[in-house]
Amino acid sequence: MKFDLFLSICQTEVNGYTPSEKQMFLNFFDQVKLADQLGFGTAWVAETHLSCQVQKENPSAVIPEFKGEIGLNTDILQMAHKVFAVTKNIHVGSAIRNIICNGGPLAHAEAVKTFLTLHGLNPGEKRKLHLGFAAGRFPFSNTPYGFYPKTELEKKAWDVVKNKYFQEATEIFLRTLQGEKLSSKEISDRFLQESDFRDAKTWKECWDLAERENRIQGQQIRLDHHWNFEKVGILPFEAPLEFLDLTIGSHDPETQKLANQICPVGVFNLSITPPQVIEETHQRMQSVYNRKGGAWRRDLMPRTLLLFIDEISSKAREASQKAWENYWRAMEGTLDPKKVQSAVENTIAGSPGEVLEKIQQKYNPADRLMLWFDFNNHDSEQVKKAMTTFMEKVAPKLM
Secondary structure, X not given: OEEEEEEOOOEEOEOOEOOOHHHHHHHHHHHHHHHHHHOOXXXXXXXXXXXXXXXXXXXXXXXXXXXXXXXXXXXXXXXHHHHHHHOOOOEEEEEEEEOOOOOHHHHHHHHHHHHHHHHOOOOOOOOOEEEEEEOOOOHHHOHHHOOOOOOHHHHHOHHHHHHXXXXXXXXHHHHHHOOOOEOHHHOOOEEEOHHHOOOHHHHHHHHHHHHHOOOEEOOEEEEOOOOOOOOEOXXXXXXXXXXXXXXXXXXXXXXXXXXXXXXXXXXXXXXXXXXXXXXXXXXXXHHXXXXXXXXXXXXXXXXXXXXXXXOOHHHHHHHHHHHHHHHHHHHOOOOOHHHHHHHHHOEEEEOHHHHHHHHHHHOOOOOEEEEEOOOOXXXXXXXXXXXXXXXXXXXXXXX
């Protein structure tokens, strides 16, 4: 079993206290340096774009009750340079980089290749950037960059269309990252079909709109490319891709397959993903995973685990309960209660012995866990103590 660390850098109010941005980052780097010393494999860092607090001033507030910012890291590439500079062995991962905002897939491919080139200049460098990528958690992070429905058809089918456009972004991002020189004319066309929709009524309405826009092709509805560009090449051309591992933040089988038709891409697990979906994904990826990366392995799907550990079991359980109560109050009305319950079920709290037993019962010995210690906790010393307790008293018995 492999053990990574997940760090949210979530600047929210906990027990009436909200740290400054500077203190949040100081806590983060303090924890990362300790994680490196303790032997964690990868530090996965949450990534967020545009202020949640400012967005609350708009009529369509996404998380109106949340106090603070969901996350302060806006660029894993800058963060990774700093982390690598102050550590010796730990890898860095993004959880998850949004390739839609901030210029779209071409801009992100160029930024990643520049990062890899600079990272590769370090003598004897072996550490990797584990790039988790997706379409972003909140729509307001993408709309300023033109990612919103622009036609009546797109408005009616946006829940489906936006995933098709993420597939387009994924293709552009991965193909240019691999060194292809191409234009948008060489990107696959995308279509809407009846199986994409949950109900026949919406499909019929979309079909009628598509007929008016002359988009019918056989039994499908043709979509225009969202990104249009002449032939381009992404610099630097000689970026060392051996320092990069890719993981997609999508549980859509079609999107996972598309990514792996281009290059080896793992799958990101969300803390709310049901166990059944996890196992179904593992089975599917055994045949879908790009063989250039070898055979599919369970550790190619990192699994988030919220962990509360204390020598005194009752203290760990109490901390877990308070953290979830605080989080639920902040997010009330914005999350599906069933999904929240799934996330709660993905929490382990107790003494070292109890934590060991629960992990053995719940996870496969070949799994890779992203341990989340800083959930609703700004006491960095307490977080570091929990990290140390786990790596000294639990991890050795699971490796």
